[in-house]
Amino acid sequence: MDLLPDAAPLATKLRNTLVQYHSIPDSEWRVAKRTVSAPGAFLPCSPVCALKEAEKDATVWRKPSEEFSGYLYKAQGVVEDVTNRIVDHIRPGPYRLDWDSLMTTMDILETFEENCCVMRYTTAGQLWNIIAPREFVDFSYTTSYEDGLLTCGISLDYGEVRPNFVRGFNHPCGWFCVPLKDYPSHSLLTGYIQTELRGMLPRSAVDTAMSSTLANFYSDLKKALKTDEQ
Template sequence: MQAALPDAESLSADLETTLLLYHSIEDSEWRIAKQTSDVTVWRKPSEIFSGYLYKAQGVVDGITNRIVDYIRPGPYRLEWDSLMTTMDIVQEFEQGCCMMRYTTAGQLWNIIAPREFVDFSYTTPHEDGLLSCGVSVEYGEVQPNCVRGFNHPCGWFCLPLKSNPDQSLLTGYIQTDLRGMLPRSAVDSAMASSLANFFTDLRKALKTKLNSSFQP
């Protein structure tokens, strides 16, 4: 029997409340998991499952609307996200909501096999920018040769820099249960690295798009 579609209105309200709570967590509660010259990834024990809640932050060239268009479900995401291999919009709702099914590539020499997710996604204004958030829902049959992962409430805050409106501060909160029989050390390494790579891939895609727009 097919699972019922989620209640978009109540789910989006709960998601926004949860992400605002994460965004207010004191700096002292986070521990650095990975740091590069332009991205910092922190983590803290999740209060929802046995893994970690990750926080990733960096400055990205571009206005908030353009950046979020590359992050939320849509035609751009598959073009640049090296981890995502397929994406389909299962259902569209009103007020910036949709439900999508997507798969991710294997990681760490395929120690972590490809994963499938079905997520409810919601994008809404926040301060002078945008919040794009999501959570997994139990819906549909799992595809062959995939493990069904589960994203607990997660999302991205994208706010314009006051010092430079052509740049944005992008802050993400991710807590993914990859499920399956996986060593905790492998999961932790993969999560921190994939979040840093997310920023690298996103910046490249935005720069390529900007350069192409100036071509005669």
């Protein structure tokens, strides 16, 4: 069993890697999936109307990963809420397990400081269980970014794999959440995900699962934020 890493240098390296992903030119990405709002969404309308339509959409792009043989995915959408609440629902904590239907268990194994921890979590089977349940052990770090927040993580080879699970591996991943300049009650949420599911899986099944999961992530998150307001 590997030892836990030194948190401070790993957190710095992880943040720098995600900022680098965030600066990749648009020309290097290819659309993998796009959720489209109502047919009238592309008709001219006021800025507020356009914002409301943008809330219904999410786009997922991909490009070859430099970390492994799969893809680095980029997902982006507008979420109607303030940055802190959104990130509190994404990072390890009491909210995530309640609304993320893909995540079945989550345990905090080690806490280095308030914004830095190691967690172990499991995910449900996907695509009629073609993709069996997975287990991950991730280092997670949340920090400020511009006027918003970045919550990011990377998997560790730590701890024994539990029975009935395949140990997956998240290469550097993260979510940037920043308030919209003219609408501070709305945030632009941009994620970068590159998950190595491992096991004997068809590439097409992995690509389908990743694109759909990221698109659904936005709709599930928005529902959770609305529900928690009540």
